[in-house]
Amino acid sequence: MTHPDARPPAAAPPARDEAAAAGFVERLGSTLTALGMQRVPARVFAALMADEDGRMTSAELAVALRLSPASISSAVRYLTQVRMIHREREAGTRKDVYVIADDQWHDTLLSTDEVYGRLASAFADGIGAVGGPDSPAGRRVRTSVEFLQFIIKEMAGIAERWDASQARS
Numbered sequence: 001m002t003h004p005d006a007r008p009p010a011a012a013p014p015a016r017d018e019a020a021a022a023g024f025v026e027r028l029g030s031t032l033t034a035l036g037m038q039r040v041p042a043r044v045f046a047a048l049m050a051d052e053d054g055r056m057t058s059a060e061l062a063v064a065l066r067l068s069p070a071s072i073s074s075a076v077r078y079l080t081q082v083r084m085i086h087r088e089r090e091a092g093t094r095k096d097v098y099v100i101a102d103d104q105w106h107d108t109l110l111s112t113d114e115v116y117g118r119l120a121s122a123f124a125d126g127i128g129a130v131g132g133p134d135s136p137a138g139r140r141v142r143t144s145v146e147f148l149q150f151i152i153k154e155m156a157g158i159a160e161r162w163d164a165s166q167a168r169s
Contacts, residue, residue, distance in 0.1 A: 016052070025050050025065075040067060041075040045084055048100040055099045057090070084108050106162060109155075116155070120148035 032042035130137035
């Protein structure tokens with residue numbers, strides 16, 4: 001006899017369809033490319049997103065995407081610089097593994113100091129160079145600074161609300 005509070009066994013996860021996963025990688029890569037990301041970094045990012053554990057070596061990426069090692073090297077350097085992935089050393093080897101966080105969009109889009117803060121500083125530094133804050137160009141640049149500062153403040157609230165929603169899940 002089963003205990004009344006006993007839960008049924010969890011269903012096994014569906015088998016991974018490698019062809020469907022490869023199609024997803026290409027579609028996501030194409031979408032990111034259409035939105036302005038370079039093609040190879042977009043495909044590398046998509047491959048890491050689709051990978052079971054989100055960890056691949058350069059050689060694995062080259063095979064999976066049918067790209068040269070040099071292409072992969074440039075792509076992972078770019079993705080690392082913009083903090084969309086990070087590099088780890090594979091334990092006991094000299095191999096680098098490129099890793100994407102499970103919550104990557106959170107980390108990428110909410111890195112306000114790195115992205116929006118630097119951009120706001122660059123705009124602010126240019127106000128004087130374009131004729132000062134009262135010139136037409138200066139007003140345009142100043143408005144950009146104000147907008148980016150607004151985004152920085154709002155992103156902090158978005159991050160808090162996201163974290164709270166994840167804690168409830």
